[in-house]
Amino acid sequence: MGLDQYLYAKKMGLANKLEGEHWKKHNQWFEKISEAVGDDAKYMDTAFGGGMVAVEMKIGQWRKANAIHQWFVDNCQGGEDDCREAYVSREKVTELRDLCKEVLADHSKADDLLPTQEGFFFGSTEYDQWYFEDLEETVKILDNALSMPDEWDFAYQSSW
Helix, strand or coil, X not given: CCCXXXXXXXXXXXXXXXXXXXXXXXXXXXXXXXXHHHXXXXXXXXXXXXXXXXXXXXXXXXXXXXXXXXXXXXXXXXXXCCCCCEEECHHHHHHHHHHXXXXXXXXXXXXXXXXXXXXXXXXXXXXXXXXXXXXXHHHHHHHHHHCCCCCCEEEEEEEC
């Protein structure tokens, strides 16, 4: 029990729907994506009789990194901490990564730039080894996200 956090990369595209499962074989875009990510590729019907191919990959995961969680709440969820999925722009990914790097370079900036957040089973609010390890892991996750092609979108979601 506690704060679990996830960053997802998402991509959607139109697909031509054919009878049964045959549409997968005839849609080049879906074939390329499904080869790369396997079962993470999903097909969704639309009201217009066509469909969308959606790919969602979990590219980051944290546990009780409450400072990172609070940053997403404040900067991507409009201050509403309600466990809903929130869109995260590339600019916001870059902003958070750069903040983490700045705090890692000067630990005295932690309380001002990425303050910890109390919450029900949110973990420690100390600026200790675990806090800075969370920031190091965040930099790795966000560097990976930023290395993805521009057509990928990002989303953050938490649960507790």
